[in-house]
Amino acid sequence: MKKLSVILLSFGLVFGFSFSAGDNAKASTKIISYKNCTALNKVYKGGVAKSSKVKNKGGKTHYKPYVSSALYSKNSHSDRDKDGIACER
Structure with missing residues (x-):
């Protein structure tokens, strides 16, 4: 019983650290200012x-927008209708 608990604890620590390392990689992504809507x-x-x-004020869209206030603020120049969504399609 003691060996089983040690093995389970070891697996839990290994998998716990591997999943948390992936989250840090996402958080360190660079916020890019795109040249135009085609690039974005x-x-x-x-x-x-x-x-x-x-809410989209420009009409019907086909795709759901990605939500990020930092990315939007870098690319707000591409929001022609000033509805809070840049380059909606």
């Missing part, structure tokens, strides 16, 4: 939204 839509098909509460 290659990475984010639905555009970039300022927050999840923003």
Whole structure:
């Protein structure tokens, strides 16, 4: 019983550290300012939204926008209709 608990604890620690290392890699991604909507839509098909509460005022869209306030603020020059979603499609 003691060996089994040691083995289970070891696996838990190994898998716990491996999953937390992946989260840190996501957090350190660089915020990029894209030149135009074509370049932004290659990475984010639905555009970039300022927050999840923003509604599209420009008409019907086909894709859901990626929500990131930092990414939106870098690319707010591409938000033509000023609805809080840059390059919506």
